[in-house]
Amino acid sequence: MxxxxxxxxxxxxxxxxxANGVPVIAKRLLGDRLAWPIDGGWLFWDGQPLLGKSKTLRGLLLAILAAAVGGTVVGLGMPIGALVGFGAMAGDMLSSFLKRRLRLASSAEAPGLDQVPESLLPLVLVExxxxxxxxxILIGVGAFWIGELMVSRLLYMLRIRDRPY
Structure with missing residues (x-):
């Protein structure tokens, strides 16, 4: 059983x-301030951006910090929280890398590709x-997938997010 x-x-x-919400809120509050692209604007061999301008150092650091603080609040501790935040952002960057290879626009909806790596990787890291x-882990990925679609639409309706997933 x-x-x-x-x-x-x-x-x-x-x-x-x-980890996934704080960068979106920071973008709304701060605009382009301190939003340095992680990929430095580099292009991959296919002529597409490596990750795209929406993946910023600010978002990465804030996601890790928010998850680390959240880790203490939910009882997992700061190191586990930071690991979840790092894993979520690594998965998000992998998604962006793959979406650029598929020639999808930055922040374009790609159901599954948007949710699975950024939930699967951190859950495997802390299992x-x-x-x-x-x-x-499978239940967590499924719950995150459904939850992110719902929260994304809510953030869009509240005008925090530029477009819903």
Whole structure:
């Protein structure tokens, strides 16, 4: 029989939400201030941006910091929170890299590609630390996918996000 660990899944989902939401809110509040592209504007061999201008050092650092602080709030600790934040942003950058190779516009909707890497990678990174099973990770990715679609639409309606997913 499969035993699910709902509390660790919920804790990780809170951290994923923080890591993914704080850069969007920072963009709305700060505009282009301190928004240096992680890829430095470099182009890949296909002539497309490596990641795109929406992946910024500001967003990366704020996501890791927010998740680290959130880690202490939800009881996982700062290092686990920072690891979730880092993993979420690494997954987000992987998504952006792949979307640029597919010639999708920056912030273009790509269901699954937008949610799976940025939730799967951090959950796999912390699975041993928080006691997640493969089923817990799959449920966490699915819950994040559905939740992000709903939250994205809400942030769009509140005019925090430029476009919904």
């Amino acid at each position: 499969v035993q699910l660990h709902f509390w660790p899944i919920a804790q990780c989902l809170v951290l994923l939400t923080l 041993d630390f928080v006691g997640l099973s493969v089923w817990d």
